[in-house]
Amino acid sequence: MPDPTNAQIAAALDELGDLYELDGAIVHRVVAYREGARAVRDASVSVAGLAREGRAIELPGIGKTLQEKIVTLIDTGAIPSAQRLREKFPAGLVDIVHAVPGMGPKRVRALYDGLGIDSIEALEAATAAHEVRKLRGFGAKAEETIAAALAAAAERGPEGQRRTILSRALAIGEPIAAALRDHPAADRVELAGSARRLADSVKDLDLIATANDPLALARALHEIPAVQSVGTVSEAGARGVTHTGLKIDLKIVAPDQFGNLLQHFTGSKAHNMQLREAAVRRGLHVSEYGVLDDETGETLRCPTEEAVYERLGYAWIPPELREGRGELEASARGALPPLIDTADIRGDLHSHTTASDGKATLEEMARAALVRGYEYLAVTDHSATHGFGNEVSPGDLRRHMERVRALDARLDGIRLLAGSEVNVLPDGSLDYDDDLLAQLDWVVASVHTSFRIGEAAMTERMVRATEHPLVDAIGHPTGRKIERRDSYPVDIGAVIEAAARTGTMLEINAAPDRRDLDDVQARAAAQAGVRILVNSDAHSTGNFELMRWGVATARRAWLTAGDVANTRPWAAFDALRKRKPAPA
DNA sequence: GCCGTTTTCGGCCCGACTGTTTTCAGTCG
Numbered sequence: 001m002p003d004p005t006n007a008q009i010a011a012a013l014d015e016l017g018d019l020y021e022l023d024g025a026i027v028h029r030v031v032a033y034r035e036g037a038r039a040v041r042d043a044s045v046s047v048a049g050l051a052r053e054g055r056a057i058e059l060p061g062i063g064k065t066l067q068e069k070i071v072t073l074i075d076t077g078a079i080p081s082a083q084r085l086r087e088k089f090p091a092g093l094v095d096i097v098h099a100v101p102g103m104g105p106k107r108v109r110a111l112y113d114g115l116g117i118d119s120i121e122a123l124e125a126a127t128a129a130h131e132v133r134k135l136r137g138f139g140a141k142a143e144e145t146i147a148a149a150l151a152a153a154a155e156r157g158p159e160g161q162r163r164t165i166l167s168r169a170l171a172i173g174e175p176i177a178a179a180l181r182d183h184p185a186a187d188r189v190e191l192a193g194s195a196r197r198l199a200d201s202v203k204d205l206d207l208i209a210t211a212n213d214p215l216a217l218a219r220a221l222h223e224i225p226a227v228q229s230v231g232t233v234s235e236a237g238a239r240g241v242t243h244t245g246l247k248i249d250l251k252i253v254a255p256d257q258f259g260n261l262l263q264h265f266t267g268s269k270a271h272n273m274q275l276r277e278a279a280v281r282r283g284l285h286v287s288e289y290g291v292l293d294d295e296t297g298e299t300l301r302c303p304t305e306e307a308v309y310e311r312l313g314y315a316w317i318p319p320e321l322r323e324g325r326g327e328l329e330a331s332a333r334g335a336l337p338p339l340i341d342t343a344d345i346r347g348d349l350h351s352h353t354t355a356s357d358g359k360a361t362l363e364e365m366a367r368a369a370l371v372r373g374y375e376y377l378a379v380t381d382h383s384a385t386h387g388f389g390n391e392v393s394p395g396d397l398r399r400h401m402e403r404v405r406a407l408d409a410r411l412d413g414i415r416l417l418a419g420s421e422v423n424v425l426p427d428g429s430l431d432y433d434d435d436l437l438a439q440l441d442w443v444v445a446s447v448h449t450s451f452r453i454g455e456a457a458m459t460e461r462m463v464r465a466t467e468h469p470l471v472d473a474i475g476h477p478t479g480r481k482i483e484r485r486d487s488y489p490v491d492i493g494a495v496i497e498a499a500a501r502t503g504t505m506l507e508i509n510a511a512p513d514r515r516d517l518d519d520v521q522a523r524a525a526a527q528a529g530v531r532i533l534v535n536s537d538a539h540s541t542g543n544f545e546l547m548r549w550g551v552a553t554a555r556r557a558w559l560t561a562g563d564v565a566n567t568r569p570w571a572a573f574d575a576l577r578k579r580k581p582a583p584a
Numbered sequence: 585g586c587c588g589t590t591t592t593c594g595g596c597c598c599g600a601c602t603g604t605t606t607t608c609a610g611t612c613g
Contacts (some may be wrong), residue, residue: 026585028585028595028596029585029586031586031596033585035585036585060586061585061586061587062586063585065586066585066586101611101612102611104610104611104612106609106610107610136605137603137605137610138603138604139603139604141602141603141604142602142603142604145602145603264598265613272598274597275597276597276598277596277597279597280596281588281589281590282589285597286597286598287597287598287599288599289599
């Protein structure tokens with residue numbers, strides 16, 4: 001049996017936290033399980049491997065007990081205390097806590113003990129029969145609130161729980177922020193929250209503003225075409241919903257507290273908790289309203305974020321790093337990495353043309369890359385069996401290579417690589433012969449089919465492709481689609497190890513619904529010594545702009561320009577390649 | 585359950601909102 005992945009271990013610890021919470025454990029114990037789960041999820045190496053060596057306790061938030069429970073999970077496939085609690089509490093109780101807003105573990109437990117409510121369906125029946133209001137601690141109002149929450153959850157369905165991917169959220173949120181900024185009543189307007197941290201997806205948009213006429217600015221939200229409706233409006237701000245269903249929360253604050261509010265609402269929750277815990281140890285209390293000093297009893301209000309961090313002994317931290325993954329310690333030490341920027345990118349090693357499923361011709365793509373200032377572009381149309389039509393037969397590929405090289409010869413200022421995005425077959429072999437692959441300048445190997453072959457087989461498949469001497473890089477290594485599809489089961493740690501060992505590059509695919517590798521995986525790969533690529537996977541000339549989302553993930557992975565291979569000038573990039581440079 | 589410039593016990597981030605048990609617990613972000 002393969003080791004559980006970090007995600008699986010984290011899920012087990014989260015479940016244990018949920019169960020202990022239902023069991024009435026003190027909140028700090030529950031929080032400890034959640035923190036442990038987060039530490040495992042964010043770990044850059046296999047936690048199963050660490051635990052086996054007794055080293056999981058090196059992760060912040062993992063102590064002796066959790067270390068032992070993880071080992072038991074690895075050895076037996078289960079944690080005994082979880083099994084015992086599962087027998088005590090039906091799974092429906094956890095379902096209610098997760099699915100019904102306002103229903104936490106305490107109230108769910110009360111309904112279970114008092115009325116035997118053990119599922120969402122049973123809760124619906126009990127509210128309809130007005131049984132809930134009879135229970136001590138609940139009233140008519142509570143029953144109505146629960147019924148409304150249940151109806152809303154049913155209305156939304158599982159789809160409604162989805163978060164909005166970052167590119168869509170910013171396409172809506174950035175123009176809204178700009179429109180508010182242009183309003184005569186506005187002074188400052190900034191997007192906060194996970195949108196500002198450039199997370200994979202966002203739940204809602206938080207806007208923090210200062211204004212010379214707060215009420216006028218709050219009213220202005222309603223005038224923006226993207227905004228469908230606005231609720232209560234006051235000098236403190238307004239709440240609204242866009243036509244796409246994205247919630248907007250505009251908060252208008254005094255200029256001398258703008259820094260406190262922006263810092264607070266940028267988050268993340270984990271970052272803010274760590275920030276405050278560290279502050280408490282030094283007699284300071286941080287909230288969205290200021291920094292309270294125990295000694296003087298005075299609250300420092302900060303007009304800028306820089307002032308907040310400075311008061312607490314930190315250099316300003318880029319929002320992309322504020323995930324509680326060591327950024328506070330690094331900031332205090334003056335050791336924050338100089339993060340990569342989109343302007344650092346000098347070439348794109350994954351693009352498509354009309355030869356396969358791209359929308360633009362070879363020449364259009366090459367000229368667009370040149371205009372963008374790139375020094376090199378790999379043209380990597382799909383191979384024979386990628387599964388979506390437009391396949392390039394071996395004969396087609398030979399002719400395509402000739403066209404790429406002919407264009408390269410007559411186009412100054414950019415080097416074109418005749419490449420291919422070669423499909424990795426289920427057994428790990430590639431769907432062109434080695435003879436043909438050897439004639440190419442660049443090969444990206446990607447999995448596009450047969451996702452459900454199981455973790456062991458998928459890992460073997462990808463490691464084999466990674467070890468192939470003619471594979472320069474692995475494309476979108478996990479196959480995830482943000483908010484739509486999980487990664488196929490694969491031991492990405494084994495792929496990272498193989499890539500580091502063989503000098504194969506791993507891609508951060510910049511397509512906004514992919515961003516694959518993700519931030520945690522890319523950080524782990526870079527730490528393991530893997531050369532990272534950030535590639536647009538452009539299928540049109542406009543798609544080169546997608547590089548932005550890949551760079552966002554690279555920044556969230558703590559990557560510098562030096563960690564990313566395609567920030568190099570051509571000669572330096574060429575020297576990093578696994579395959580011998582093509583003859584000139 | 586974790587953790588230590590309060591080191592092996594006794595704490596553990598902060599504030600808003602809601603409704604009910606009427607003085608505060610539960611939930612959320």
